[in-house]
Amino acid sequence: MGTKKRRKKKAAQNDFFILKLLVLVAVVLVIFEGRLVYTMFTHKSSPVSTASGLKDAPETESEGVLASASASHPRSSLTSEDTGAFPLAGLSAAVFVKSSGSDSQNTPKTEDPYRVSEEIDSLAVVKETSPAVDDSYFSDAVFIGDSRMQGFQNTSGITQGDFLTSVGLGTDGMSNQNISTPEGNISVYQGLSGKQYKKIYLMLGTNDLGYYPWESFKPNFTNVIEQFHKLQPDALIYICSVIYVEESKISTSYDNNENVSKINGYLLEVAEEKDYCYYINLNEIFTNGYGSLLEGASPDGIHLEAPYCQQMLSFLKSHYVPDSALSSGSARTANAPEDTEEPVSETETAQS
């Protein structure tokens, strides 16, 4: 009898032990997977975050591209507001999935939402033109710009054209004596005061990325363009976009692609306002698809390696406004406001 009682007691203890174990397991599950269980029962989606990197990246194509894009930090300006998710410290926000309340498995494949298109819908933007011209097209052209334009002169292989370039040249430097000549340095305005050109290629803005205040940039740049037009009334002015930078190689905080995009916006506006101006979007060939410079295109994040300068030359040869379009007036239809600036002073126009 006693044995039976002991056996029963033991069985009850075992049952109790098993019960305690089950309760413990249940508690652990509730703590770690409770959200999942809730989701299963309510069919409501929630942000999914992962700390294990790309392995847990979702399966849809756009989301996979998202995950791979984060590896190269394509858009350093992305924030949680852009993604609707909460990034973990140290990880790009682009890693996380943005869900909009519907079942993600039924979401059709879409374009990568973080890709930045370089297509600009504007009559002022120079489109690809056929046939491409050769170097002789630049025989009556002058190239004005900063060290990036100087690098283009040095390494692109271009054989014709005049150059008025200077390292560090910015919008505020047009009157400074910083263009080398046999007799010493002259200003850009002085350089434009003699020989007449049919085309002006202008590459400015990289040294203005730290411009302050921003509201002054466009009026100053507009003034520069208008002075150029007064000195070279027959010249078409091609305003080249500021090329993206590779932020990871640059130490100055203001040299970033957000500022590049901002300045390019102003450059495009000016091009649209002046019927003698056109905008050449060089980032069509230099973008990595996410608003940054192609990786490896520059040793220091700003100045282009020779092969990319050569690509730029090819691009300019295939992006021009044909004479036929200019003479027929079909190239542009926008009305430009009249120039209102004062004439350039005599001291500025005196040739050295």
Place this chain on the structure above:
Amino acid sequence: MKRLKVLICMVVLAFALTACSKGGKDITVDVAKLAEELQAQTVTSDTLSATAPEMLSSIYFVNADQMTKGAAYMSSGSTACEVAVIECKESKQAEEAAKSFQTRVTNQSDLFASYDPEEVTKLDAAIIKTSGKYAVLCVCDDTKKAEEILKNYGF
């Protein structure tokens, strides 16, 4: 005695004429090869690229009519390093080209002083040499090596 004096005068004259040549013995230089060797072995802070010969006259303000051949390697804009070798029609024109090189160095030094002051050191140590109808400009990181190479070529 008189014959001895004449002999001594002739020897002195011969030595004087040799001295006046200033080492400008007639050398023949492969400008492309020299330029390539200089940029490859003396520039370490940048990767220079060949510049189209047609641009040399406008970059260095050398009269294109006086230039027979030219080769240059230049920077993409990140440093002041550059190498240029020019063959002129006459030695006098080579000396004018050397003056143009000096103007170039002076102008670049003024500009880099505010843009990137560290590069001014290289410009201050720029090597400009002539030999016969050849003129060379070398702004580089290893001037000792550059001098060695130029000596081998007869500069």
